[in-house]
Amino acid sequence: MSDPVLYEKDDAGIVTLTLNRPETRNPISDDDMLEAMHAALDRLERDRDVRVAILTGAGSAFSSGGNLKKMGAEGGLNDPLPARTRLNYRRGIQKLPLAFEALEVPVIAAVNGPAVGAGCDLTLMCDLRVASEEARFAESFVKVGIVPGDGGAWLLPRVVGFSKACEMALTGEAVDAHEAKAIGLVSAVVSRADLLPTARKLALRIAANPPHAVRMTKRLLREAWTSRLEPLLELSAAMQALAHETKDHREAVAAMLEKRTPRFVGE
Secondary structure, eight states: OOOSEEEEEOTTSEEEEEEOOGGGTOBSOSHHHHHHHHHHHHHHHHOTTOOEEEEEESTTOSBOBSOGGGOSTTSTTOOSSHHHHHHHHHHTTTHHHHHHHHOOSOEEEEEOSEEETHHHHHHHHSSEEEEETTOEEEOOGGGGTOOOTTSHHHHHHHHHOHHHHHHHHHHOOOEEHHHHHHTTSOSEEEOHHHHHHHHHHHHHHHHTSOHHHHHHHHHHHHHHTTOOHHHHHHHHHHHHHHHHTSHHHHHHHHHHHHTSOOOOOOO
């Protein structure tokens, strides 16, 4: 069987991660997929040459979320003993949003098709989202009689606002790509053929900046989601002290004064 997640790095330091179970619409709740996702994220974080990552899905779907065929009484994350089900979630899919939260490499979701349930929440774990015209997003857990067990109730309101999050989560109904753009869920809607080129152009715009400053800026933005202003300012000051001492900062200032294109080396 092929790898659940494909990992491709180019010369610009941009990594493309592809969910690679197209025959089952790329569910992310299976153990092999979760293990592959964690390994990919760890690899991203450890490789200091990586500037940006793009996450997409193989085939017609981005991700179907949970594997419906394993949602029976004794399938997938579910267990006849509720206490074990709780542990399955905590040791399984709930580790994924925590891994994304800890990751300092910016991740762009290139949503090629339906992103349903946990698949929708996976897009929310990413930092930026662009969508093809075939994409749709559904916080659809209620449709199968369960709740967002992967952190969607925390993620969704922070992206689309509380009222719209309630509408999506309580009805379970999908929004298409154009509505997703209108509510701020994605920043661009393009044809399927233009999706990865659009995501790559955005990635290149990010990768053109000093990598240490990019990673620290992402960390500050993530911390600001839940932090009070005072500790966030303290963290900002500490990171600024580090940024001021980088070669890339000095190169950026010199390039501006000399009116030339800077050359950043990640130091």
